Amino acid sequence: GIQVEQSPPDLILQEGANSTLRCNFSDSVNNLQWFHQNPWGQLINLFYIPSGTKQNGRLSATTVATERYSLLYISSSQTTDSGVYFCAVTAVSGNTPLVFGKGTRLSVIA
Amino acid sequence: DGGITQSPKYLFRKEGQNVTLSCEQNLNHDAMYWYRQDPGQGLRLIYYSQIVNDFQKGDIAEGYSVSREKKESFPLTVTSAQKNPTAFYLCASIGGASNTGELFFGEGSRLTVL
Numbered sequence: 493g494i495q496v497e498q499s500p501p502d503l504i505l506q507e508g509a510n511s512t513l514r515c516n517f518s519d520s521v522n523n524l525q526w527f528h529q530n531p532w533g534q535l536i537n538l539f540y541i542p543s544g545t546k547q548n549g550r551l552s553a554t555t556v557a558t559e560r561y562s563l564l565y566i567s568s569s570q571t572t573d574s575g576v577y578f579c580a581v582t583a584v585s586g587n588t589p590l591v592f593g594k595g596t597r598l599s600v601i602a
Numbered sequence: 603d604g605g606i607t608q609s610p611k612y613l614f615r616k617e618g619q620n621v622t623l624s625c626e627q628n629l630n631h632d633a634m635y636w637y638r639q640d641p642g643q644g645l646r647l648i649y650y651s652q653i654v655n656d657f658q659k660g661d662i663a664e665g666y667s668v669s670r671e672k673k674e675s676f677p678l679t680v681t682s683a684q685k686n687p688t689a690f691y692l693c694a695s696i697g698g699a700s701n702t703g704e705l706f707f708g709e710g711s712r713l714t715v716l
Contacts, residue, residue: 535707594644
């Protein structure tokens, strides 16, 4: 099945710093989503982005489907950005549910 | 408000007991999913259902069972055969075409087996 790798696994930032999270996948995809899991465990949808670029406030995402990666940008980070960021994909080749990466754990310190 | 409701949020059970976790959605979504998350880990798929009265095993289905008698409901039973049932369980549903639509999650159920 499709493999999803996220990097870095852990990231510590000072409040106000910018960061880039990466998601690599091993096959062509027709679905890619980014989620933020907050400290209480809730999974929040950030972007539905199988291709192209989207922006929502301080967050933006780009998926380059032909090169099999997606990037999540966080600018001017805040302590409330802390948590785990997951990338999930579905391969074009199989009608299977979303496969999740292991996540990037982000800690933003004041 | 439209959404996915999971209950209970916290559950404690003795070893050897079956437990049923509820998942209800009012989003009119066809496809529903159960994921398991262990501390510090990613999400692993237990079961999914793309239509009423049909469901498929995910990657870690052993020791679990599901039913899908109504579009809105997809309960998960953690049986006594599940060797390590203590985990965070997340229910989700997808809008639009199955697997290519946008996935939405409930708030999760934390199961602790003593």
